[in-house]
Amino acid sequence: MSDPNLVIQSLNQFIDAFNKFDKNQILSNLHFPHATHSESNDPRVYETGNEFWNFVSHQINEMKKLEGWSHSTLDKTEIINITNNTAHVLVEFSRRDSNGIAYGMAGGIWIVTKKNNKWALQARSVFPKSGKISYLAGQNLSKK
Template sequence: MKYYTMFCVFLFITTLFVGASFVSDDNSSRGTHDVNEQVKKDVLKVMDDYMNTFNSKDAKAWQLTYHFPHYRLASGKMSVLESATLDSSVFIRLEKSGWHHSKWDHRNIVQGSSDKVHVDTRFSRYRADGSLIGVYESLYIVTKENGKWGVKFRSSYAE
């Protein structure tokens, strides 16, 4: 029985190694920490466009940086934007709190594939005089859908 058990373990391990040899090293659909340079460039451009259109308070251009449905997890609540229905109300609410503009403090791509990238971010909000309102950590998931990159999901510690 001892030899039978050892044989079964050997057979199992051999099967794993043989099976693994048939798996492609192409990370086009699997996440990796070694993200293609063109993908990085495309994703960071979307992130720049996202922040620039947000700061210019251009809701129409801002929504072009999204994919819908779009998901946001913040303050313990999940919100879903089913379609491109962003309007200027978000800017009005922020302006009431003294907000004038935001900027990325960092955007670190932590994982990605040819059609999905996880971006660790931190951004700061500022008043018109340049004084700091707050600093917020977030995770953005940027996806490529129908040939276009866009922000699909945000998990943020901002309110």
């Protein structure tokens, strides 16, 4: 039987690693291939960790420059479907500046899978809900 706590724990570990800009921890909390989708963009599939890192490191630097991003918080995680090896999680998260003030919020569905006995994030479909968000789920929103 699936353990919902392990699913949510894997998402918290991903956000913690993302906030620390820790390549090894970010990649160890994802399963590959890893798919992303954001508002008005076609889905994108990253086959390897290095391919994902090449873009996400650019994204984080752009978020710092364009948004004043300091960190993100997971504000809502609700498992809406779960099997022994897959969970669909409704998420909402905020982007925050160095004072901890939320300046943008996004939401969507994150898909967490269990492979080799480990739960990790494998796919994300998200959209901006409010505020200023330039990049989302590894995709540039400012080009639209």
